Amino acid sequence: xxxxxxxxxxxxxxxxxxxxxxxxxxxxxxxxxxxxxxxxxxxxxxxxxxxxxxxxxxxxxxxxxxxxxxxxxxxxxxxxxxxxxxxxxxxxxxxxxxxxxxxxxxxxxxxxxxxxxxxxxxxxxxxxxxxxxxxxxxxxxxxxxxxxxxxxxxxxxxxxxxxxxxxxxxxxxxxxxxxxxxxxxxxxxxxxxxxxxxxxxxxxxxxxxxxxxxxxxxxxxxxxxxxxxxxxxxxxxxxxxxxxxxxxxxxxxxxxxxxxxxxxxxxxxxxxxxxxxxxxxxxxxxxxxxxxxxxxxxxxxxxxxxxxxxxxxxxxxxxxxxxxxxxxxxxxxxxxxxxxxxxxxxxxxxxxxxxxxxxxxxxxxxxxxxxxxxxxxxxx
Ligand code: GLY
Numbered sequence: 001x002x003x004x005x006x007x008x009x010x011x012x013x014x015x016x017x018x019x020x021x022x023x024x025x026x027x028x029x030x031x032x033x034x035x036x037x038x039x040x041x042x043x044x045x046x047x048x049x050x051x052x053x054x055x056x057x058x059x060x061x062x063x064x065x066x067x068x069x070x071x072x073x074x075x076x077x078x079x080x081x082x083x084x085x086x087x088x089x090x091x092x093x094x095x096x097x098x099x100x101x102x103x104x105x106x107x108x109x110x111x112x113x114x115x116x117x118x119x120x121x122x123x124x125x126x127x128x129x130x131x132x133x134x135x136x137x138x139x140x141x142x143x144x145x146x147x148x149x150x151x152x153x154x155x156x157x158x159x160x161x162x163x164x165x166x167x168x169x170x171x172x173x174x175x176x177x178x179x180x181x182x183x184x185x186x187x188x189x190x191x192x193x194x195x196x197x198x199x200x201x202x203x204x205x206x207x208x209x210x211x212x213x214x215x216x217x218x219x220x221x222x223x224x225x226x227x228x229x230x231x232x233x234x235x236x237x238x239x240x241x242x243x244x245x246x247x248x249x250x251x252x253x254x255x256x257x258x259x260x261x262x263x264x265x266x267x268x269x270x271x272x273x274x275x276x277x278x279x280x281x282x283x284x285x286x287x288x289x290x291x292x293x294x295x296x297x298x299x300x301x302x303x304x305x306x307x308x309x310x311x312x313x314x315x316x317x318x319x320x321x322x323x324x325x326x327x328x329x330x331x332x333x334x335x336x337x338x339x340x341x342x343x344x345x346x347x348x349x350x351x352x353x354x355x356x357x358x359x360x361x362x363x364x365x366x367x368x369x370x371x372x373x374x375x376x377x378x379x380x
Pocket of ligand 1: 249
């Protein structure tokens with residue numbers, strides 16, 4: 001399949017969760033319809049927009065105008081950009097501001113931003129007055145294809161990422177693909193790792209399409225909407241079957257067990273963006289799968305080749321500062337993986353590949369095999 005040439009009409013993806021079902025509306029310019037869509041969904045509602053400084057500079061006025069045009073009263077809560085806001089202090093700030101804005105049980109919180117804002121605002125909505133509804137307006141590629149869909153909300157503890165949170169589904173997701181034009185190439189690429197993930201974990205045809213059409217996704221042609229919609233459909237299907245991650249949803253963590261350890265080892269700093277950690281993690285998961293005889297070396301190389309083709313890091317040695325500072329050793333990385341909340345009763349759980357396009361959850365992976373594998377990778 002080649003890339004669609006023209007921007008299509010808006011695409012709506014249904015997240016089929018019974019009486020908590022919701023739409024993901026995808027398209028260039030759909031932010032302008034935010035107010036009308038909320039007014040249709042919740043006549044008479046009041047809203048508060050939670051966003052960060054950078055997103056506010058680009059998109060807050062447009063979001064507010066759309067709400068005002070639909071006659072919806074709104075207030076704004078602006079937080080610092082980045083993980084520094086996904087903390088107890090950030091949650092306190094947002095919660096107190098929402099209470100001061102008199103957001104009641106029947107009102108709506110609007111999360112306008114990337115993954116941090118979505119997780120934080122969603123969690124604040126989940127606990128405010130024992131739960132108010134919220135709308136996700138994701139402004140990063142990563143948030144559009146992953147974090148805004150599926151209802152995972154939360155903040156970090158000093159002891160680890162996302163250790164406090166709630167499953168709280170949004171009532172609507174508005175994914176305006178034109179807002180991605182203001183992202184840096186590095187941010188966009190980082191989100192792209194999550195797009196590629198859907199191909200690698202469950203859809204070989206989509207992966208092949210990405211191999212052929214990735215440049216169009218980056219340039220902002222209609223291929224971008226197709227990629228976002230295909231990713232959202234894949235996630236919606238998995239979430240509707242396993243909302244609380246008792247089984248299949250764990251497949252979405254492909255690349256994340258290695259990736260989170262690498263993020264932690266680099267201090268959750270600009271040395272490694274989340275999606276970059278996922279890209280390296282996916283390649284490690286593919287190579288580890290090959291080592292265990294589950295896929296061929298050629299399949300693992302195919303995954304690495306595509307991610308490298310879009311400019312994503314694929315090796316530990318690609319991490320900024322690796323040559324000067326190195327990285328924690330294999331044992332330290334293993335310890336970081338053991339802290340990950342995806343570990344059950346001390347056993348390592350990995351998402352491994354049975355083919356490009358077919359992942360499986362593998363429990364009880366022998367930690368010594370992982371350590372030996374990492375030692376070899378660290379040695380280059
Ligand atoms: N980001 C993985 C999930 O939503 O389950």
